[in-house]
Amino acid sequence: MSLWRGETPLILASQSSARKMLLANAGLEFKAITADIDERSIQAASKLSNPREIALLLAREKAKAISAHHPGSYVIGADQTLALGEHLFNKPAGRPQAMAQLRDLAGQTHELNSAVSVVRDGKIVFEDVSVARMTMRQMTEAELSAYLDAAGDAVTSSVGAYQLEGLGIHLFERVEGDHFTVLGLPLLPLLAFLRRERLVAV
Template identity: 45%
Template sequence: MSQSLILASGSAVRQKLLADAGLVFTAEDSRVDEDEIKAGFADGEDDPEAATDALALKLAEAKALAVSAKHGDALVIGADQILSCEGKRYDKPKSMEEARTNLLAFRGRPHILHSGLVLVQDGKTVWNLTARATLTMRAFSESFLDEYLGKAGERVMKSVGCYQLEGPGVQLFERIEGDYFAILGLPMLPLLDELRRRGAVTT
């Protein structure tokens, strides 16, 4: 198995998922301007959720293409995730106050995590996938929210939803529908299946 595998991401969570699965890979942050891509993308008034799927895929592809341009025939994994709640898209919070505001907006409502995943080789997309997970937050009290933010600290700013399910963030929820790995931002099972099909990992 000579084909090199690169994750086009600086995400510690995505790197851990691949490493825990036993994959041999390197990771490289693409440094693409996500805000520029988002600004030039249509809102999709007729079907905003489908438009958000497409945006997540476009961001994932942009990251993988940027890294592929520097690494010849390596197989490059690109991934991105966007959160939408009642048709509005949310980015990672830039402050603890913004995180608190966002969590209050999500409280008692379902939100959707849209994941885009691509494989790029020689500057061309050779495979892609979109996945959704729907998570419903419970109607928690503001005192609980303050306690949660105090415990979680600035880690909440590393997640578009202001939570890590593997930590105290799980207490925010009353229902979760969708693949666990997609919630973490990297749908592992279809990715591994495609990597096996391509001979990039042992079958």
């Protein structure tokens, strides 16, 4: 049974399996629609350098793109950035770039900035950015290669070349922040907003 009480369908502007799982597990009925935007061009044009601001901008633009075609619906946009100090990471293009990213992150603490933006009829009605601090353990080249062999093509689907809900858990010695932030959707603040708007049953 869905807990969603909105008059129009809830829409997730993403095909992320992790984000879809989080909403489904929370008992929310929704449609998942990919936002066809050029994230790197939007980021470059914005001149932003703060990882939190970039994540929020991209979450907002995804939601706006879908909202334009679905009047009346609440549209959830989400994005995540990974920063090691001043260095911002993107999804690796292939195994060599994934290996390079993991070498940089090994033994270091980086930040995941997870942003959510809810848009209705082109208007932003809610936004939030949550942060998780991730400490990756030191690893040998052989360990990194073994991880990349086991993870396969999945390493190119996530920034930082890992998915904590899968084999990526082996890379870490400490995680500070909630599980939802790590998976790319600040679910607790999002649900609090939906409750305030009387859009969920509990």
